[in-house]
Amino acid sequence: MVDWYTQADAGNDVIRISEPHVNELLSANFWWLRGTDRDIVVDAGLGVVALREAIPGLFARDPMVLLTHAHLDHVGGASEFADRAAHPAEAGLLAAGVPASLYGAELYDKLGIDASAEPVPELMIDVLPGPDYDPATYRIEPLTLKRTIDDGDRIDLGGQVLTVLHLPGHTPGSIALLEERTGTLYSGDIVYDGALIDDLPNSDVAAYRRSMEFLADLDVSVVHPGHGHSFDRARLHQLAGAYLRRRA
Numbered sequence: 001m002v003d004w005y006t007q008a009d010a011g012n013d014v015i016r017i018s019e020p021h022v023n024e025l026l027s028a029n030f031w032w033l034r035g036t037d038r039d040i041v042v043d044a045g046l047g048v049v050a051l052r053e054a055i056p057g058l059f060a061r062d063p064m065v066l067l068t069h070a071h072l073d074h075v076g077g078a079s080e081f082a083d084r085a086a087h088p089a090e091a092g093l094l095a096a097g098v099p100a101s102l103y104g105a106e107l108y109d110k111l112g113i114d115a116s117a118e119p120v121p122e123l124m125i126d127v128l129p130g131p132d133y134d135p136a137t138y139r140i141e142p143l144t145l146k147r148t149i150d151d152g153d154r155i156d157l158g159g160q161v162l163t164v165l166h167l168p169g170h171t172p173g174s175i176a177l178l179e180e181r182t183g184t185l186y187s188g189d190i191v192y193d194g195a196l197i198d199d200l201p202n203s204d205v206a207a208y209r210r211s212m213e214f215l216a217d218l219d220v221s222v223v224h225p226g227h228g229h230s231f232d233r234a235r236l237h238q239l240a241g242a243y244l245r246r247r248a
């Protein structure tokens with residue numbers, strides 16, 4: 001079996017989990033937060049390899065998973081968690097079954113991505129996780145939520161308190177989570193240091209602009225995004241400013 005997941009200490013009792021064998025477009029980060037009272041997992045990866053077998057410790061304290069939005073690379077592993085939460089605007093898509101495929105052409109078609117502008121990868125993973133794995137079996141089953149979370153809600157883990165920020169644009173129910181004691185922002189796909197996506201069928205540029213206006217002033221010490229490396233407040237403000245200029 002391939003080592004599918006990479007774990008890295010992100011400081012302050014937070015572990016970054018990523019999937020290095022997944023194509024750049026879908027290779028997301030998710031975040032394991034270890035509070036003194038309970039654990040929270042922010043997003044759950046693509047779901048190609050069972051988390052419970054690969055990272056048993058993740059489930060030792062029966063964590064709640066908070067989904068930043070309903071895209072396959074963030075919710076694929078969510079069915080493994082009993083306690084699931086997301087914004088109500090994503091609940092319908094999750095309940096219907098998030099569009100998913102490991103074949104590039106089929107995936108682009110399902111997501112409504114224009115495939116004419118760039119080469120489409122044949123397969124979205126660069127190695128099979130095991131010799132018997134069949135990419136054609138990959139799908140995301142319909143997911144019900146145990147609870148919904150909305151702007152201003154607070155989730156206390158003990159030692160870390162997350163505040164929910166509803167920041168639509170990438171999708172209608174995209175959320176970020178702000179841990180105020182450490183100034184850590186978990187931003188999902190709203191902002192990361194790379195090409196941001198605001199042209200999917202349920203994206204909304206005007207809403208994205210308002211979300212970026214909010215982030216352009218936000219006082220944080222570090223951003224842990226849904227894709228790529230973490231960055232500081234100065235870079236957050238640069239990225240938000242660049243988006244606002246591009247979409248002015």
Ligand SMILES: [Zn+2]
Binds near residue numbers: 170
């Ligand atoms: Zn996304």
